[in-house]
Amino acid sequence: MMFRLLLLIFIFVGYGVNAAEPLRxxxxxxxxxxxxxxxxTFIAENDGGHNYVKKISxxxxxxxxxxxxxxKIPLQAFIS
Known part of the structure; x- marks a missing residue:
């Protein structure tokens, strides 16, 4: 009885895998x-950061x- 149940499960699982079509x-x-x-434009916290702020941006x-x-949106178009 257990063998038949396992066989039935494997048949259904195997059938479902074969029925799948690849997605295109x-x-x-x-x-x-x-x-x-x-x-x-970022604001540097100290004098040494001014070069890095511009470079990062x-x-x-x-x-x-x-x-x-x-x-990129031009600086003139910023709303401030």
Whole structure:
């Protein structure tokens, strides 16, 4: 009796695996528009940090715009 039960379980499990079809996604069109982002200027806590503040802001901006997924908003467009 136990053998029949195990055989029945293996048949159903094996049948379900074979019935699965691989997922196929076809992308035929699409437009990726760069997302705007604002890179604020940071304020250094001491005199030695002024160079690093500008470099960090520029580095992050260049990395994001370099991907093509983001575009930097000009400083004049900031709301303040």
């Amino acid at each position: 996604i076809k992308i035929t069109e699409g437009v990726i528009e760069p997302l705007p982002f604002a890179a604020p 520029d580095l992050v901006s260049q990395d994001l715009t370099g991907t093509g997924l983001f575009r």
